[in-house]
Amino acid sequence: DGIAWKPEATGSGRFGNWLENLVDWNLSRSRYWGTPLPIWRNRDTREEICIGSVEELYNEIEKAVEAGVMASNPLKEKGFVPGDMSQENYDRIDLHRPYVDQIKLVGEKGSVLVRELDLIDVWFDSGAMPYAQIHYPFENKELFDERSVFPADFIAEGVDQTRGWFYTLHAIATMVFDSVAYKAVISNGLVLDKNGMKMSKRLGNAVDPFGAIEKFGSDAVRWYMITNSAPWDNLKFDVDGVQEVSRSFFGKLFQTYGFLSMYANVDGWNYQEEAVPMSERPEIDRWVLSCLNTLVKEVNQCYEDYEPTKAGRLIQSFVCDDVSNWFVRLCKNRFWGSAISPDKLSAYQTLYTCLETVSRLMAPIAPYYADRLYRDLNAATGKSNIESVHLAKFPEANVDLIDTEQEARMKVAQQITTMVHSLRKKEQIAVKQPLAKIAIPATDALLEQRIESMKALILQEVNVKDIEFVQGAGLLTKKVKCNFRTMGKKYGKLMKAVNSAVLAMSQEQIAQLEELEHLNLILETGDEVVVDLEDIEIFSEDIPGWSVANEGTLTVALDLTITEELRLEGLAREIIRSIQTLRKETGLQITDRIMVTIPNTTDNAQVLNVHRQYIAAQVLANSIELGENDLKIEKAVAPSKGNAPQLSYSDEELEEFRQLIEQKLQAARRDYQVQMD
Secondary structure: OOOEEEOHHHHHHHHHHHHHOOOOOOOEEOOOOOOEOOEEEOOOOOOEEEOOOHHHHHHHHHHHHHOOOOOOOHHHHOOOOOOOOOHHHHOOOOOOOOOHHHOOEEOOOOOEEEEOOOEEOHHHHHHOHHHHOOOOOOOOHHHHHOOOOOOEOOEEEEHHHHHOHHHHHHHHHHHHHOOOOEOEEEEEOOEEOOOOOEOOOOOOOOOOHHHHHHHHOHHHHHHHHHHHOOOOOOEEOOHHHHHHHHHHHHHHHHHHHHHHHHHHHHHOOOOOOOOOOHHHOOHHHHHHHHHHHHHHHHHHHHHHOOOHHHHHHHHHHHHHHHHHHHHHHHHHHHHOOOOOOHHHHHHHHHHHHHHHHHHHHHOOOOHHHHHHHHHHHHHHHOOOOOOOOOOOOOOOOOHHHOOHHHHHHHHHHHHHHHHHHHHHHHHOOOOOOOEEEEEEEOOOHHHHHHHHHOHHHHHHHHOEEEEEEEOOOOOOOEEEEEOHHHHHHHHHHHHHHHHHHHHOOOHHHHHHHHHHOEEEEEOOOOOEEEEEHHHEEEEEOOOOOEEEEEEOOEEEEEEOOOOHHHHHHHHHHHHHHHHHHHHHHHOOOOOOOEEEEEEOOHHHHHHHHHHHHHHHHHHOEEEEEEEOOOOEEEEOOOOOOOOOOOOOOOHHHHHHHHHHHHHHHHHHHHHHHHHHO
């Protein structure tokens, strides 16, 4: 009791079983090298003495010299001074064999005492480590007795140490101090090859850790090993996994920092202004800061619980999914333009806060990368006078910034977006091709409300015109099947009848199971059982003209019908993408006006009839004409000043005109970036 075991089974199982069947500890060993037993005895008179310190041994030798048992005191001859705890003093003497065997002492009755030749079991040395390392009780006694340095917060070793170090630490602390020696134990697993085999030179499957560190860096190797599996589980080490971590997590983190630094350098932004109040920040900023503080709270708890794997995975998910793939992608246009608006400041400050906080959260796992990120951020802003992330205070969650409902709404938007993108990929329909609608069963009023609040964002991200909520079974037909591995243990001989009842469930029963997470079923045997949602797999059948995806209790159906109107809009987007690519290849500036000639085809003619103005606005074209077989663009020539009409505008009109141009440029940059992505 009072010890946290990681995993718990090591303590309650392996260690507990060892204690229950404990045999006596044979403390002595018949060896030559090791710590000598400090016991001198006379086998005839059965007198004996156990020496408790070097100073006591020194004084007992002095008595032996006075009694004529020893000619001189070898410790005194070597210049040892009792009470001097310096390393230099102790380096003068050697208390191992054979020197200690030459020492003879005298008993109270005058008999000669010689040392027992056996040594102390080497595991006693390791078990006495907490006291030996601080030279207790001769030094640091107050610190120890006040329990400032004892028991240890945690120890870590292989699970094979259950009967060794784990036990001897525990046994000595219990016998001498009636205390545990440690508060927590992490029993490390083994590092295996990628196929789960033990590494060995004979098999040729050993991985050189220094080679991996040289290629990917020590932090990438460490992050992979910590996040791939819990420390107490065996790790199947795969160099490809290290490369993936380097590419995904560290790559995304570097890209995000690069994005911030690029725009900050252009704008000369260095966070010298006051922080934008939370009430004045847009919803997406408040959302990501809420996620950040939730992350801080959860990562702190993981570290406190000795769960570094969970902590690393949470950090990685936040960086890749919430910051890089969502916040930065949705907010790119906020960083464009030359004006420093409150909205732009909020975007800068929010992204900076995320990166700076992440640098501190990841420091225990990736110390070098975290320190570099922290130093680079702080060098640009001077927000802190702390020179290293490892000297900075670990983040603490600001619970006032956590909005769980806001996080839930955005999570639904992210989930639906991911599902629709996967359906598009499955059906080989590009994102630039608009589609009519997605259908979602309205089984949950709260879910419907959350989707409705994020509708505009979802539609923009998936390029779909509308979201339709389907009542009841409606358009979507769901089916269920049992998880025999878990349900077989629960229902035993009834499993066959349970499976029949589950397969016969109606759409209403499936909806009820999704809502309540459990359902009562009457079996053909007459028995009544309760089935749980976690034991049932629910999936939807594809319907002609639709593609359906399931994730948990959420079902999304994508309308695959492409009308002529949608087809032409998709072609317009494809033309825009081609023109933007050609602009980039030609080296035109993003503000240059152009004249465009596109191939004269029936489709292109129809597209221009409907979308000519839209295309021209997106690519800054003065004209778009049908021509030969190849797409051509050329820079538009501005009219000469001599022929240009002389117009006079007021300052208010000029400012309005400037703002209009700025808006158009931002829209053009945004659409250009979307096409490039």
